[in-house]
Amino acid sequence: MKINPIPANEVERLKELKKYSILDTLSEVEYDSITQLASYICDTPIALVSLIDEERQWFKSSVGIDVSETSRNISFCQYTIMGDDIFEVPNALENDLFAKNPLVTGNPNIRFYAGSPLRTKNGLNMGSLCVIDTKARVLTEQQKKALQLLSNQVVTLLDSRIKHFDFLESQKELQNFIDLSKDLVCIANVNGLFYKVNPAFTTVLGFSKEELEGVPFTNFVHVEDLPSTLNQVEKLSKGELTISFENRFRCKNGQYVTLSWNTSPDPATGNLYCIARNMTKEKAVEQKLIDSNNLLDESQNIAKIGSWKFDLITNDLIWSDGHYRIFELERQPSGQLFESYRSRIHKDDLELLNKTSEIALKTGKNFKIKYRIVLPDQSIKHILEIGQPFTNDNDEVIEIKGIVQDITEITIAEQKIILKSKEINDIRAALDESAIVSISDKKGMLTYVNDNFCSISQYTKEELIGKDQSTITGSLDKDILNTIIKGKVWKGEIKNSSKDGLSYWEKMTIVPFLGENNKPYQYVSISTDITDQKIAEESLNNALADLEKKNRELDEFAYVVSHDLKAPLRAINNLAEWIVEDMPSMPEEVSSNFDLLRGRVLRMENLINGVLEYSRIGRVAIEKETIDMTLMLDQIIDIMVPKLDFEVIIGQNFPTILSERILLEQVFSNLISNAVKYNNKPIGIIECYYESLPDFHQFTVKDNGPGIAEDYHNKVFKVFQTIVARDVKESTGVGLSIVKKIIEEKGGSIRIESKENEGCSFIFTVPK
Structure with missing residues (x-):
């Protein structure tokens, strides 16, 4: 049984191979150049850069074959990676290892193989640079040397790939550090434009990167901080290496944040490298501390409180500034102050104040009293006074200290509460009634x-x-x-x-x-x-349903009537045409009368159609759709305006709107058709303009025709009204009435700007 060779360092070898992240990547010209050169030098039809992983050999580059990989257990390269030198098979048919190999017995019919291992600096073989031929042969020493040099070049490419990845990783880490920074990091170029900004810019300012990059940073600086900011930047141009300053930057929502900047220039490019910290919260805390101190100083004034002290031994009366403010007195000597103070007390409360003071002096007990003072303008203030007597060792009162508070607003509020309570009771009584x-x-x-x-x-x-x-x-x-x-x-x-x-x-x-x-x-x-109201609503709903039924019946009736009216008109028109065809030599006057007859028939049919169209406006719901107004106008003009005798001008700012297309087409078709029909100039000019109003789209259709006298500005919108005699210009007098009804049904308006013989402008609006 054949056992496939496995290197002793297979685990380390595969781990090293994965570091390159090259398996299953796209072809690269650097590797393709090496395989082509190897094929040329070794004079073989096939050359491969083969990388061996656990189960396969994968070809990073190949010459002479179309497959991208083969199974490792049938590969020749699995033997190449077992050694350090070139592995050569002169004739595979005579080699016991490969004679029955499917790559030898079948496509690509390998006879010759030579592979140089791709050996890394760690001594691990990743694969091979190999050459293959379909006939038996051997390489020359020069070819083997060249093959080894080329395999070393492949390893160099692999190593440079890792170095590139390491560089990218370090760049990525730096970018991640910048991206994750809560500080605002940016580069501004020599023209004062933001070149690069980190995500903190979008977080703090609310602008997207696209809204910041390529825009002058001065666009965002508070106008009051701009001179000092430019002054700081100028220091860099004079040689300072780093500057630090604060300014206010505008956010997208219109608010400003306070930023503390550290900025340094790049000597080579002149770009400014800047880091800013959002100091808005710190500034707010600082301001809050200032405000707290001011609040403490002003609290007595806000609370309308004053303090006083009366020395019974020296008879000195001392008031605080708040006391003077409450009584609206100027600062004065003690003796004079006592008399001025007494003169302010309401005469009805003076006796009560005297008794309270006498009791405090005799008993040494604290007191609280409410009284009124009368100011020079006869206005009244309500005062709460609290006093505390101080005694000597003999229990004799020698000094009284106290505070006064203006409780006018509180007193008035209490009085209002009493009135409100009565009002609430009255409201409750009224509710109970109704x-x-x-x-x-x-x-x-x-x-x-x-x-x-x-x-x-x-x-x-x-x-x-x-x-x-x-x-x-x-x-x-x-x-x-x-x-x-x-x-x-x-x-x-x-x-x-x-x-x-x-x-x-x-x-x-x-x-x-x-x-x-x-x-x-x-x-x-x-x-x-609301029982009666609900009964009435039910009756109204029934009436509306009945009305809807009547409208449907009316539409059906109108259709039948129009059909019955148009049928005899068509018959008259056909009869007139037959007579003209049958009598080609009739007198010119008779022929003219027949033309006039057919024109009257056509006018009558158009009039019937116009009346039907007018009656349907506002009664039929039409679904809104998105309309490119420029495209719609181009289509209408292409149909209705002669190309030789007219010049058409369409404004550049026509929008895309949501509306009923068929209604707007009717409006523009009628207005443009009239501009063509009634034009009396050798070259007619039709202009269409758009203006966006706060709540409306405003459109204008202007011509250079005969104009409309001011007396007719309202008449032309009435049904069957025409300015030019129908014998001169064929018209039903319905078109402009349809236009007006469509626009007003949509909630818009239409008007005319025109003088006789000076052209005419129809200006109309439709809601947005």
């Missing part, structure tokens, strides 16, 4: 119902209070329960049953009241009786 009101606890048990609830349900309060409403007047569906249990307001219509079994409808709002745990503790239901 609405159906009930209150349920968190379990759905009724705790309150008003008289209207009892009246519509026909239950007494005794029959309702403490009961589950859903078991009395009708159950609440799961959607309602799921909504209100989550603490959300539910609004809608609900059908209930009264005590006598009759149904009634309510338009209801259920408001959950939430407790401290943010869960409902009760539900307030306010509703109105």
Whole structure:
């Protein structure tokens, strides 16, 4: 039994082979050049770069055969990798190892083989560079030497592949480091443009790489920081190796972040290599600390608090700045201050203040008092004053300290609360008069119902209070329960049953009241009786269904009528044509009259079609579709505008919109057709323009024709109205009325800008 050779270092050899990551890769010109050269030097029709893995030999490059691999157990190269020198088989038919090999007995009919092992610097054979012939032969020493040199070149290529992979891996690691960095890393070129940015740029600024790379970095710098930023960059041009500075950068959402930059230039290219750290949070913390200090300084002012001290031994009265602000007094000496202070006290409160002060001086107890002061403009402030007496060793009061607070807003708010309470009670009374009101606890048990609830349900309060409403007047569906249990307001219509079994409808709002745990503790239901309204809606729906039926019948009637009207017209037209054909030599005046007759018949048929089209506008739903307006206009113009006598100008900014194609085609077809039909110039000019308005698309169709006198600007949109006599220009007078009706049905408008003999512009809008 034949045993296939396995190198002693097979495990290490296969591990080394996998490092190259070359198996099953595409062909490469460097390897193909070597096999071609080996085939040429050794004068063989076949040359291969063969790599041996566990089960196969795979050809990285081949000359003379089409297969990409063979099984390892029939390969010649498996013997080549067993040694260090060239393995040569002069005649395979005479060799016991290969005489019965299918590669010898069959295609490609190998007779001669010579292979040089692909030996790495670690002494491991990856495969071979081999040459094959279909006839027996031997290589010369020069050919063997060349084959060895070429196999060494293959190994060099393999080693360079690993080095390339190592370089790519290091580049990848560096790129990963940059990509994963939370700092903003970029390269700016000599023109001041972002050349490369890392993902942190898109994370912090919100712009994509495409929106940043190739754009001047100055576009993003806050306008107030731009001069200092340019000044810093200028330092680099003067030889400084590194600069550090801060500026504000604009984000895509319009906000700014504060960035701290470290920047160095590349002496060779002049590119700037920059790293920035987002300091927005740090700046915010810093500003917060500043604000906290300011807040502490201003807290008394914000709280409208002032402090005071009165020395009973020296009779000195001292006020803080806040005290002066509250009483709106200028700073003054102690003796004068006491009199000014007393003059501000409301006369009705002065006696109470005096008594409170006397008690504090006698007892040494703290006091609290509310009083009013009257300012020079007669406005009133409400003051809360708290005082604390201080005594000596003999329990004699020698000093009083205290604070005052302007509680005007609090007092007014309390007064408003009292008024609001009364207002709430009045509202409740009003609701009881006009609405159906009930209150349920968190379990759905009724705790309150008003008289209207009892009246519509026909239950007494005794029959309702403490009961589950859903078991009395009708159950609440799961959607309602799921909504209100989550603490959300539910609004809608609900059908209930009264005590006598009759149904009634309510338009209801259920408001959950939430407790401290943010869960409902009760539900307030306010509703109105809409039974009559629901009955009316049902009647209206029936009427609408009947109307729809009538419209269908009207359409059918219109079709029948138009068919019956057009049938005799066609007969008249055919008869006139037959008479003309049968009497080719009739007088010119008679022939002209027949032409006039056929024209009137055609006008009548167009008029019938126009009236039908006008009647259908707004009654037939048309599905919207995406319309390339430029393409649609090109198609209409191609059909309707003569190429020799007209010049057409279409604006460059026509959009793609979502609308009813057939309606817009009718509008533009009518307007362009009229511009052609009524033009009286040797070369007609038709211009189409577009303008985007906030909520509308605006289109303009302009011509250089005879224009329309101002008196006719409104008349031309009426059915059957024409400016030019029908004997001069054939017209039904329906086209512009169709245009106006289509546009107005869509919610747009149309107007004319024209003077007689100065051309005409039709300007119309359709909603976006």
